[in-house]
Amino acid sequence: MTPRRRRPVPQPDSAPAPGWGQAHDPGLGRTIGQAADRVPGPAYGRDVRRGGRRRGRRRVAGRGVEPSGHWLMLLAGVALAGCALTLDGFVKNVVGETGPQRGGGDPASWLEPVRRSGPVLDLTGDKPAGARPKARTVALTFDDGPDPEWTPLVLDALKKHGAKATFFTVGSKIAAHPELTRRIVAEGHEIGNHTYTHPDLSAVPAWRAELELNLTQKALAGATGLHTMLARPPYSSTPDAITGEQWDTLAMLGREGYLIALADLDTEDWSRPGAAGIARAAFPRGGRGAVVMMHDSGGDRAQTVEAVCRLLDRLDRAGYRAETLTSALGMPSAHRPAAQPERIAGAALGLAQRAANAFTDALWWVLFATGVLTLARLLLLVVLARVHARRSRGPGPALTWERPPGVSVIVPAYNEEAGIAATVRSLVATAYPGPVEVLVVDDGSTDRTAEAAAGPRLPGVRVIRQDNAGKAAALNTGIRHARHEFLVMVDGDTVFEPDTIGHLVRRLADPRVGAVSGNTKVGNRRGLIGRWQHVEYVIGFNLDRRAFELLDCMPTVPGAIGAFRRGALVGLGGVSTDTLAEDTDLTMALCRAGWRVVYEERALAWTEAPATLGQLWRQRYRWCYGTMQAMWKHRRALAEPGPFGRRCLGYLALFHVLLPLLAPVVDLMAVYHTAVGDPLPAVAVWAGFVVVQAAAGWYALRLDRERVSALWVLPLQQLVYRQLMYLVVFQSVATALLGVRLRWHTVRRQGTFAAP
Template sequence: MDQTPEEEPDHVFEDRSGIRGKVVVAMLVVLSVVLAVWLWDFGRRLLIDPPAAAEIAVLPAGGPRPLDALITLQTNESAPCARDESAFWQRQRLVLGYLSAADSTALTGLRSRCDQLDRVLADAFLLGAPDGTVVPLWANRNEALQELADSIAMPGGSALLVARITASTRTDELAALLSPGPALEKLVTQMAAFLASQLRPGLCLNLDAHPDLNPGVLRAALSRLKIATASPGRTPLALCLIAGPEAGFWRDPGLVALLDIAVVKGFQEGSTPMMAPAPADWFATSMAEMRALIPGPKLVVALGGFGLSWQTGQGRSLRLSYGETLSRAERAGAVPVFDATAGATRLRFLDADRQVNELWLLDAASLHNQLGALDRNQSIAIWPLGYEDPAIWSLLQPDPQDRPPHLRLQDEVDLSSQVLTETGGPALSAIEPDVKAQRWLRLDATGTRIVAQGYDRLPLPNRVQRRGGSVAGGVMLAFDGLPDGSDVEAIISALSARGAKAVFFVDLSALLEHDDAARRLSEAGHVLGLRILPPLPDRPESLVAARMQINAAQLYLSRVFGKPAALAMLRPGSGPPNFSRDAFREETDLLQRGLISVRSSFDAPYGPVDPTEFVDRILREGDPRQTQVITLDLRQSSADVAINLPDLMTRLVDDGFRFVAPELATPSGDLPPPVNDPRVSQIGDGPAFALVGFFMNGVTLLFFVMLVVSAAFSVLYIGLSLIRRPQGPIDPDFAPPVSVVIPAFNEEKVIAACIASILRSDYPDFEVYIVDDGSTDRTAEVVRGLVAENPRIHFLQETNAGKWHAENFALSAITTPIFVAADADSIFLPDTIRWLVQPFKDESVGAVAGLVEVGNRVNILSDFQHQEYMVTQNVLRRAHEFFDGILVVPGAAGAWRTKAVREGGSFSGETITEDADLTVAVHRAGYRVQFEERARSITEAPATIRAFLRQRLRWQLGMLQVSWKHRRVITSGLPVGFSVIDSIWFGPVSLLLAILDDLLLVTVLGTAIYTIALRDALPGGELPILLFTSYFIMTGIEVLRTLTAFWFERRFELKTLLLIPVLRFGYRQLLYLTAIRGLFRALAGHPTGWYKLDRTGSKLSAASDKKA
């Protein structure tokens, strides 16, 4: 039977004139050009720095030399103390280092050299109170010291704790404290509690100022302490004393026997410049005596590595670093001279105030000669760390070239990793770069001792001048970030109550997220500065990104507040002890840009701030002569800061501090505005910042909504699928005649297998209608051969008109009340037709959807589709049936009531998913659609990406067409209207939004890798947490949906389950592409064709193990 097709109807969205498509393309081209120009202009202004101010405002003169005058810049290494032990096996002596408390010079020196140390001696306690009170010198009762040890992988796992005596304690008072009694018991009890948490407990008592202490009293006190700290299974307490060689207790054999370590200072810090710190003869004689009194393994000789400065009128000397000593010499034009007899380098000069300055410097030449006076295996301690001549480390490590020690010292002297702040103040005003130099030496006749040294020019560290209003006891309040909207007024009120003004350092993200808070703070008279993350050196992309972030924030501030920021703070690593090389380079760059860099003196700890503990730390470690900058973190919890700020400010005032306004501490208000700024605000900046704000902050809400909606839908569907009850068993008495309709176009490879599987059906009364839709291959020949063999097969032919027309052609020929639709590549099981027919006992049922399985699982793409088919049919279709909302009766396994189909308008050519179109039409005709999971068909899924994209393009566009054609069903009250909304949400809308999700996920992953691997920090912020949380939650829900499908299938596939975490990496992106293509074709009016799958003819098998 042949038929000539009628004229094909217009497709939904179709524009046969092509005008709409041209208009859409033209609009896209224009939009792309406008967008490109806009991005180019905005990006150009982000890359162009504003011209520096014509004249930088003169800041008040700097204050006194700060306590952290010299620091060693830090690297980005996560564990700077980690070392290759194999490189140390040749070293003959142990090398220890001394870390003084609240000393940034020592702390940064430790971080830079701890990989060359075997153990660290750290100031930890202060003793001397008559009642025996022990005062910890580190925050959180010395927990901060162990946290430091853990963070840098300190040698030995922890520091060897040092207890020093208060300067005001006399020797007789100390003897009374250490004598048996309540004070000693209190001291022992407190010290035992402090030492209990140490894995390798050890205590050094620094008695340098008490050489005449009675050894008997000392021996008894140490014995009592050792007993108090002993416990079964615990490492015994290591006891240690520190003193000069003149101490009498070194002569007590019983006391020395009690000790595990004896640290003897090989230098003296006298009160007069007339005596050198370590004269050669004194050092040799004293150390020889100590070696005779103290067994070699116990003895540690502390070698000084510092300078001592005396100035006319000073009562005591000032300890200086090597770099600062040479800097003072350079400023005065003095020439340092090495005195071999004195064992040190000497300087003498008049300063600018006409004061006589005399300095002694224990440098690498001094240490070279001292090592020569010691045994080769003598343990030493560098005292203190951070102050030393860097060249000493070449003497303490094996030389790769096995050169003599004096030749190692003639390498270039490089102080580029050191920064010397010569004048104090909160604002950076000038930076002088480091100077490298060459050292020369002259040896004595024996060739073992250095008798003279000099430099071709003096080596110098980077030198910094800081300025600003130097107010004794002055405090400038700074905030890292902006408060949440609910906390703004509380912070403004707390500051106003004390008449204080503060500076809030922000980045573009914070400005866009808390723009209202920024406006209210600015209106209240507070200052907005830039929060800057230092870029990584030698990485162009990092430098460009940092520049763009700064300029973007400045553009925004200029647009909203009328002027850019003048102050900037580097976060993190903006000051000691974590001041990094990156941060210092950025400070230099900021200065060249005309920005004033502010360095934080004290950062409040994360979380709630204890005002008492924080102010105690400022009093203990701060410099009351300077204006100090205190920074509170609003980025973690602004509510905690708002609650604690009034108490903190009250405590500061009570302890004598005064609040200094940012304009007084760093008078940036006098900076003239930049002239001829090429970054002047443009009309497109508003949309640009709105878009950036959405990506930075608004997208968080979007993801939250997507996560909640998707999770709620998934959980709802799982619940409905479990509630839904399956159809009853087969009723053998219900077997009405059935027609099986198979439309075919070029199906010669699979049509015979399909027909054969249908003919094997155990259904008693059916016939088969095959419609050849103008095939150009051997399809007709294959079918005719089968027709001749089986009278139940009817063969219809027509000129190619599409699948919908072929099905309608068959519909016009059949006379049965029910017909089953099958795709030519489908394989029916023997009981498929019987199960499909059973629900039609209910006259209200207009269609029945079977279950389609992927039969060609040949690669990962087909495995992904198998998982998708399982979930969508076993979970979603069951759930949809519960409220009569099935949207698609699949063409590969579906049955229809002939009357219902005709009432619904038969198959339509208006959409390219005729099965979904007819399903909704049957719903609208007043019939129900049911699901019969036992009616199974095995189909061939696309096995190549090209075929998959073509199939899914048809599905995506077809569902859009169906949703638009039947849009009125949404408001009709029919349950299927909900499914239409659902299909739109889980179709193009959710897929297009998920593109944004994936783009940001890739960005966040890249940022996280960059932050962790290169910056040695953990990424923060709400967006990364939400992104990763959403990924794991949705993966978990998908696992749950798959497990639910397994439960319905009564089988478990580990392979399918393991594929779920990687579904969104590759497979999901293919779906994005089809969603975009589908939307474009809908807008352009160019619907796609049916896109028949290229058949492989491979043998199909059911995953359920039911074979055809």
């Protein structure tokens, strides 16, 4: 009895399913499905020569087999992201626009003549000179803007009373709000330089101080086409408060050609003493002129806006005029036309800053989405794994046959001399009571794989040789030679437990089941790389695959251990040679044909994992690229009835492609926030991710009856191993988009199971 087919699946002997970006998709380059020119399929090993013939994949004319441009894309992207974050961090890494002033020592007595000269200092000449506003004239000055919320309200209040003022603007805010800066100038007000990021100039190096001033001038030129001759250092106040250290800063401003504006009356409105108190502190005494300091940014400025209205009403009644600073001094305007190059540079600076801010904001949203998806995925997997574990505690499905059926075990092998003998011995030593034959298909090995497999002369073992044609072709050769209905496929670097075959076959007693995934475990887990893979395998098999079975959307029966119904494979035309992930391609085809694919956690297989980062890279690169090939090949499953297409392909696209591409944002933003702000929240978020993943790993290890002490490698795994997997996904996506055909990546075997 076989289940009802959902729809026909293309057979290998017919026209292959269109690959990624084939002729009918002209914008995407060469097909991702052409991993090995389709004839005879993906090369299982290196190109080898047999009798003067070159077997395997030919090179793309004019370029190598591996893409190189994508690394330039990655480096360019990293460089742009670094520049954007650096610029945004420079802009936002402020001491605090309205915080308490930095202590610089006691006022120096030798500066007393300067203090008496007035609040506006000219230090451009040999001797300091000062100036005061005319009698009954007030120069209202506002620091730290422009602010999109409060500056317009201040401008409205000034316009209502016909008053003019001077705005000492922060360059980064000019760049962020150029339209507001243009409004200030258009309404007849004056602009002064208040640095680019509002640092204490007496506490930064000279080059930083000059950079702050120059960037502000460029931002002003880009927004308004003007430069300004006025400057006010952040955290400055009245002349009485000048210290020796601050005098050095003022002298530097003088050497740069600036007219330095301090204040007669500092309202300290940043402390929010109330609108009445601010207005009272801003009113000059005795009919004298005064420079009044207020703020139009840096926090809630509602009191300041109200105080401006009150102050202007009172000034009108007392016969005062509110003018710009230079007008109050009887001087020409501080504005100077900026040269065209300065305007262009300023416009570019403003555009770059706004783009950097938008990029950083987008990264915060990506970080939020990544965190939500990661937590939701782990929670879903743990819940489904618990449900699956409860259902599978029993002895398993009852057998429906009188005598145990025969099983054919197919071992495709290419250059597996180091471990093939151990694999064959473990298969022959099975405790399964029915007949078992072992078929070792030597796919054109260049070493002594065939001799090592046949050497022990074990009963029921046959060695079949063929020219190198690829793993899928080797599996098809084994299927053709197999004598039994139930087929078990195992890699040549894997060994079985004695009861593994029995557990696999028991699940095939259900006539609806077309394939069974076993539980692969890492055998060489002593090194750090092996331990990382051990934790990854345990989580993947004991959380993901349990959930996939419950959701009826198993994407892969691993090549290391899987059992299949022969009739199901014959119905598909055998194992497809279209992709580099033949196991994923085959599993998806079975699901689309209506077969159930299940997971048997008791069917254990011990495999040899890559022992070096280079070998690991090669393996995962092929896996990831091949999985994307299979996803593209079976993309029409999204429109078919049943849950497989939407659940499986949606899950893989979201969590195996998109999320790994976005997940580095977590680390990137942790570094960024540590550099520009309080590092504790960033460290806490990163640690929270590790804790959640450790909790999921703990549960997976408990389900698999493994030692939970293996989790000590998890923090290091997050720092190194996870980044490597992200780069694998990036390279795979770039390889697909660039239309480069990928060869089969072999992994050098260490012979982990060769010793008894």
